[in-house]
Structures are given as C-alpha cells and as structure tokens.
Amino acid sequence: MKLDILVFGAHPDDAELGAGATIAKEIANGKKVGIIDLTRGELGTRGSAEIRDEEASKSAKILGISVRENLRFADGFFVNNREHQLDIIKKIRKYRPEIVLCNAIDDRHIDHGKGSKLVSDACFLSGLMKINTEINGISQDSWRPKTVYHYIQWKNIEPDFVVDVTGFIDVKVKAIMAYKSQFFNSSSEAPETPISSQNFLDSVTYRARDLGRLINVEYAEGFTAERFVAVSSLADLI
Numbered sequence: 001m002k003l004d005i006l007v008f009g010a011h012p013d014d015a016e017l018g019a020g021a022t023i024a025k026e027i028a029n030g031k032k033v034g035i036i037d038l039t040r041g042e043l044g045t046r047g048s049a050e051i052r053d054e055e056a057s058k059s060a061k062i063l064g065i066s067v068r069e070n071l072r073f074a075d076g077f078f079v080n081n082r083e084h085q086l087d088i089i090k091k092i093r094k095y096r097p098e099i100v101l102c103n104a105i106d107d108r109h110i111d112h113g114k115g116s117k118l119v120s121d122a123c124f125l126s127g128l129m130k131i132n133t134e135i136n137g138i139s140q141d142s143w144r145p146k147t148v149y150h151y152i153q154w155k156n157i158e159p160d161f162v163v164d165v166t167g168f169i170d171v172k173v174k175a176i177m178a179y180k181s182q183f184f185n186s187s188s189e190a191p192e193t194p195i196s197s198q199n200f201l202d203s204v205t206y207r208a209r210d211l212g213r214l215i216n217v218e219y220a221e222g223f224t225a226e227r228f229v230a231v232s233s234l235a236d237l238i
C-alpha cells in the first residue's frame with residue numbers, strides 16, 4: 001500500500017500529541033496516512049505494553065489511520081545504528097510516503113530527539129540504491145520521501161510553519177483520550193507523571209489555540225523543517 005504521509009513516533013501517543021489534528025485533517029482531505037511507533041512505551045510509569053497496544057489501535061481507528069505498525073525497539077534504550085535504520089528503511093520503502101512526520105528534534109524525553117534523528121537519517125539512507133533491503137524475500141526499491149517535518153512535543157520549540165487545524169482539535173483530543181492509562185483521569189490510582197496532570201491535558205488545546213491565535217485561526221499545530229519551507233505561489237500562504 002502506498003501512503004501519502006507516514007508518521008513516526010518513539011512511543012504510541014507521540015504522533016497523536018504532536019500532530020493528531022493535522023493527521024485528522026489530511027485524512028479528511030483524502031490523504032492516506034500511516035503511523036509507525038518505534039517502541040511499545042513499555043517503560044512508561046503508567047499502563048503496560050499490552051494496554052498501550054490496545055490504546056494505540058483504538059486511537060488509530062478514531063483518526064482513520066490506514067495502517068499502524070510497531071517496530072518494537074527498546075523503549076528508552078534504542079540507538080541510532082545500522083540495524084535500527086534498516087528496520088525503518090524497510091517501512092519507508094514499503095509505504096513510499098511523500099511526507100514523513102517524526103518526533104521533535106529536541107525534547108524532555110531522550111527518545112524523542114533520538115527518534116527524530118534516527119528517522120531523519122533513515123529517510124535519507126532509504127533513497128540510496130545500493131542499500132539492499134527485502135521483505136519476505138522480495139527486494140525493495142529505494143525511496144526517499146520529499147520532505148521530513150518534525151512535530152513539537154513537550155518543549156516549546158518555535159515552529160518553522162504551522163497548520164490551521166480548526167475543526168480537528170476535538171478528534172485529536174478524542175484520539176489522545178484513547179490512551180486512558182497515560183493521561184488525566186481523576187479516578188486513576190496510578191502514580192502521577194508529567195503527562196498525567198490536568199494541566200498537560202489542557203495544554204493540548206491551549207497550545208493549539210495560542211498557535212492559532214498567532215495566525216488568526218482558531219487552532220493550529222506547529223512543525224519544524226529540515227530545509228526551507230517552499231510554496232509554489234504566494235497565494236498558498238494563509
């Protein structure tokens with residue numbers, strides 16, 4: 001299956017938190033979007049790998065994701081090496097996306113910056129013909145996505161561009177709330193974490209509102225780019 005957009009996240013819920021509304025909007029516009037989670041988030045203080053598997057597939061249904069896979073790298077400890085790059089290259093060549101979204105370039109959780117660089121490097125390497133990969137004994141053609149963009153996570157990184165996601169914030173919050181074990185729930189007895197507070201949950205909408213305010217729309221999500229953001233006409237800018 002060919003996808004228009006492939007979204008990578010170090011942990012299940014990274015994609016939703018960073019770009020959930022943009023994903024929902026692109027799908028509503030007819031784009032095919034997939035998510036590849038690098039780990040099962042098994043070191044998370046709350047929940048378990050099994051619970052998070054279930055939550056991730058529930059969220060994928062809410063967003064209308066075409067395909068969601070998990071590479072089962074080691075949460076907290078995966079590294080940017082040849083073996084992990086090849087695993088990601090195989091997915092890029094399998095789904096041939098034009099656009100890749102991945103983790104924030106720098107963040108509080110060490111997996112986010114690591115995952116960001118790992119996916120970026122794999123996107124470049126995936127375009128090299130002499131790197132041979134195969135799936136089920138069939139060799140894959142090289143494929144390099146046209147662009148790689150990084151969503152914004154815990155830290156307030158200044159975006160290079162923002163996407164108007166007005167009308168799609170509710171579905172984003174619904175997808176995030178599919179991760180019942182992770183986020184604010186007044187009846188939960190599980191230990192508190194930085195992301196389980198009411199403030200963090202509220203930040204999903206107030207940050208989007210603030211980015212929206214700055215571009216005169218209701219809600220927006222921000223991204224950083226690895227090269228200049230280009231448009232074919234000035235009219236493409238809102």
Ligand SMILES: [Zn+2]
Pocket residue numbers: 010011014109111112
């Ligand atoms: Zn994460």
